[in-house]
Amino acid sequence: MSMLLVQALNGLQFGVLLFLVAAGLSLVFGVMDLINLAHGVQYMLGAYVAATLGVWTGSFWLGALLSLPVALLVGLALEWLVFRHLYRRDHLSQVLATFGVILTVEEATRALWGSAPQTVLEPSGLTGGPMGGVEIVAGLIYPTYRLVIIGVGIVVPLLLWFLVERTRAGMLVRAGATHPAMVSALGVDIRRLFTVVFAFGAMLAGFAGALASPIFPVAPGMGDTVLILCFVVIVIGGVGSIRGAFIAALLVGLLDSVGRAMLPDLLRLVLDPSSARQTGAALASMLVYIVMAAILFFRPAGLFPGGRSA
Amino acid sequence: MTAPFHKTLRKHALALVTLLALAAAPFLGFGDGFALSLLARAMILGMAAVSLSLLVGGAGLVSLGHAATMGIGAYTVVAFDAAGISEGLIVFPAAIAAAAAYALVTGAVSLRTSGVHFIMITLAFGQMAFFTTSSFSSLGGDDGYTLYARTEWLGTRILDSRLTFHFLCLGLLALVWVGGGLLLGSRFGRVLRAARENPQRALAVGFQPYPYRLVAYVMAGAVGGLAGALLANATEFVSPALLSWTRSGELLFMVILGGVGQLGGAILGALAIVLLEESLSHLMVYWRLVFGPLLVLSVLFLPDGLVGAPLRLRAAFRFASPKRRNADA
């Protein structure tokens, strides 16, 4: 039982990270109609920069903080160099050009840092020493840091919701997503709006990468897995819907963690141990996609259709 | 009212020349083992790219998971190999059928969506296939599987001859290309093309695009499976990397680089990409630092692909020449 609780918490925390990446992806798609495969690269860079600067400054937290402006700058540079030439192109061109960006940036990462996973400082200063834990129920200690991530994952979406629903900039973003021509007719510099949204999304993804760096291996390609799961999140949640992305991200995070932990055990009830392990692992990695397929079969536009229709 | 012969010839000149060059290559100094295996890979990927081009250019379905069909074809060969079966009359039909079945199931779901949704879902399904193959620990898991022997045909090991294999690949590539062209020009293809350009119009005259798209998707999947079975034989090694989403991206790139309007463009694109990768990776360690930007630049500056490049160049020259510009104004 406590095992399930731990897996549920892990799933929640993974879901939160997915949301941070997916939110930017969804915003950029909603506002600019740009499908940006290279968004996962921001996540990877966030993790690398946090790890390196963390070791360099001797503090994980300082590293994580410094990774934000770096992610922002890289995002702006990529926008200026590549993405802004793609806003008027079809989705196919966008997919391919941003694919080229991924190949380039990942290769650059390998050239700079090598292919091996990076060492990451442990986030210090939390109760009970480095990576200390909290007793959440009797006899069950859960790492404080992971709880912090979950906390962040509750605060950031609220902040985002406030920004999008309650501020002038947010209103422009929402209007820009559905009626781009009208917003520019109102005299708003749509280019500037694009750049701001883009930079913001890039920073969120970088932030997610920094947060993830002590938990997941920091290696080239770490962004790809997250990116594809984010697509699943967006597809399930409904393109352009932040609320949908949040719910779908938690769903995907939970399914993935709990499935991986539970399916092999469940299958052991009907299969012999070795085939239970293999089938269980295979099923667990497919679980998210099977659920996605099922949801889409009944609701092709996702759970919360809205914003710009695909 | 079929187009006159010389017109057809001119339209497909570039692809025909490429195929002829591939036929002549073994006798013009590209007959050593290394060159032949490189060309075989290019032709096999070209086959998969042509089938993808059928989807992208013909039906307007941008799949970012096409490598999965290739991977399933390859893994079918491997699974039979592990079971001690290597008869081509069993293995190849099974590989094609497995890939087609995968395309049928995933297509049935994916095709309910369109646009960006479709891109994302095909990507997600491809990823699912990828993780599934990496969990096959009896087939090597992440590390992959080395084929014990190339596929036999009626007990003979004709595929062991590199030259035979070369011409088998070339013949199948030509077949897929011609077959795809016929398909697009048929009744079926007309419905696909109409539904790509204006689905509302297709519906208004009574065509629901879904079944036509699904059949096209399954056909492309079957060709992908064939390509995968050949690829397993060409490299005698299969790993999940074959199904990775970067492979799918690369296939898509071959289609676009060649030129999406013509199936033959995909052959050209495949050849260009395979040769470019090969030569770059010989020149430097981090060759993708050059390859990646080249891809980006080609998207930005070659929207019609290589097939359209000559026209584009001509137009650019005309624009640059001041005399003509005055004449045009």
Add this chain to the structure above:
Amino acid sequence: MPDPLLELRGLSKNFGALTVTSDVSLTVLPGEIHAIIGPNGAGKTTLIHQISGTLRPDRGTIRFAGQDVTALPFERRARLGLARSFQITSIVPGFTALENVALAVQARSGSSFRFLRPVAGEAALNAEARAALDTVGLGRVADRGAAALSHGEKRQLELAIAIAMNPRLLLLDEPLAGAGPEETERLIGILRALRSRYGILLVEHDMQAVFALADRISVLVYGRVIVTGTVDEIRGHPEVRTAYLGEDALA
């Protein structure tokens, strides 16, 4: 009175709080041109959408040729013989004019799951397509790309596509919109010639054309049919004069 080809009963449709179709009941008889007129935003196009199957009504039934088609999707209704044109021209731009029409012929002549034979060479399809193009006077541009046609020619092409479907009922949404005076004359002539073959539900702004063609006219205002009658009845109807037509339209 013959059985109606099309019969709407109590059709209603809301977009949120906006009522676009309100309890509409009307019939189209075989060989009849029934015109629907009404100011912009009255809900004419939305009504056509519901009849053709691109929108589902909230309430009410649609019977076509003796069959309840309310739940049938767009393409199935098309195959039953319900052809429509669109207010905003909808053709396949990359096809030639001929191919656009041949697509419609193809839809009703045998299976389209044929994979190898070049369709461009199917003489039977092309002959029927040419005949439909000739009917609307587009024979000479048959081999031109549809995207390169003039606006008026595209409208005519849509009509040719609808005819080529060999339908029983034509739903025409402002077929004359944007046509020049000469083209209008010709289109009116074509429609007059077609009436013997099909029932026609005609949405049109051009009163001259409507009065010249229609057997019956329904006036739609705010989604409601305020009156249905013959040309003379509508001309003389006081409510119509004030609410909609205006004096000059009758001149």
